[in-house]
Amino acid sequence: MPTILGQNQYGKAENRVVKITRDGDTHHIKDLNVSVALSGDMSDVHLTGSNANCLPTDTTKNTVYAFAKEYGIESAEQFGIHLARHFVTSQEPIHQARIRIEEYAWDRIATSDANSKFIGADEVNHSFVRKGQETRVTQITYDGEKWEVISGLKDLIVMNSTNSEFWGYVKDKYTTLQEAYDRILATQVSGRWRFNWSDDEQRMPNWEKSYEQVKKNMLEAFAETYSLSLQQTLYQMGSRIINSRSEIDEVRFSLPNKHHFLVDLEPFGLKNDNEVYYAADRPYGLIEATILRDGVEPQIPADMTNL
Numbered sequence: 543m544p545t546i547l548g549q550n551q552y553g554k555a556e557n558r559v560v561k562i563t564r565d566g567d568t569h570h571i572k573d574l575n576v577s578v579a580l581s582g583d584m585s586d587v588h589l590t591g592s593n594a595n596c597l598p599t600d601t602t603k604n605t606v607y608a609f610a611k612e613y614g615i616e617s618a619e620q621f622g623i624h625l626a627r628h629f630v631t632s633q634e635p636i637h638q639a640r641i642r643i644e645e646y647a648w649d650r651i652a653t654s655d656a657n658s659k660f661i662g663a664d665e666v667n668h669s670f671v672r673k674g675q676e677t678r679v680t681q682i683t684y685d686g687e688k689w690e691v692i693s694g695l696k697d698l699i700v701m702n703s704t705n706s707e708f709w710g711y712v713k714d715k716y717t718t719l720q721e722a723y724d725r726i727l728a729t730q731v732s733g734r735w736r737f738n739w740s741d742d743e744q745r746m747p748n749w750e751k752s753y754e755q756v757k758k759n760m761l762e763a764f765a766e767t768y769s770l771s772l773q774q775t776l777y778q779m780g781s782r783i784i785n786s787r788s789e790i791d792e793v794r795f796s797l798p799n800k801h802h803f804l805v806d807l808e809p810f811g812l813k814n815d816n817e818v819y820y821a822a823d824r825p826y827g828l829i830e831a832t833i834l835r836d837g838v839e840p841q842i843p844a845d846m847t848n849l
């Protein structure tokens with residue numbers, strides 16, 4: 543049966559590019575997911591196996607990262623226009639380029655002392671929380687006498703664009719990781735905290751206020767900790783909650799280390815001055831720990847924070 547080639551397109555999908563622009567101590571983030579689809583004179587590629595007209599999808603990926611450096615990311619639209627124009631005007635066989643971009647928006651983490659003269663402005667200018675609501679969760683258990691309330695949240699995404707290092711770790715023959723003295727620290731917080739309230743119905747915590755304050759403490763600790771590891775940041779987040787919320791005795795966190803790798807732009811003659819990152823989604827380091835008030839028995843199950 544004769545067949546014919548119908549509509550076709552190709553390119554690299556979902557290039558996760560994070561661009562940090564450093565304006566002194568004030569950092570700005572652009573976080574995009576860029577998909578490239580090219581079409582044109584691609585019959586031979588499909589029909590004869592000749593790749594003479596085929597610009598590799600790998601090249602389209604590299605172009606996205608190189609353009610983040612060369613043109614910056616003013617807006618998703620502007621960035622997409624640069625890319626689409628480039629592919630169509632620089633390659634004769636390419637007649638159409640479709641660039642789809644998702645943009646993830648970030649807010650700055652505001653600490654309560656943000657306007658205080660005692661805290662430098664950069665305490666918050668490099669700390670971000672991704673826009674959009676986290677999911678708030680709770681589990682209540684009652685045996686007719688005692689109550690156990692464990693509350694928490696998941697999918698709260700935060701990033702520090704500086705004040706994070708990781709070095710001095712164990713090195714064995716399989717270790718290739720380079721020591722980092724200024725890296726991005728990003729995580730998607732899943733946390734659970736256990737209330738010490740168990741029976742007196744007259745003296746219940748104010749659940750709404752407690753949630754808001756726990757979240758605030760957690761974000762402030764994340765923003766204000768100069769981090770030598772995600773483990774250290776996790777501990778600071780937990781102890782800030784225990785120390786400031788008397789109604790809570792135990793906190794457990796599960797923190798995926800959302801790795802951001804500096805893109806090597808040298809092959810394109812460009813210098814990457816800690817500006818253009820590849821946001822990897824997997825694999826990821828997974829850092830988990832419980833922080834307890836001294837003298838308290840742990841009760842939050844280890845697997846609960848991963849639900």
Ligand SMILES: O=c1[nH]c(=O)c2[nH]c(=O)[nH]c2[nH]1
Pocket residue numbers: 708719770771772773799827
């Ligand atoms: O904060 C970190 N903790 C680790 O245990 C670890 N391991 C790794 O490869 N990178 C990191 N980062």
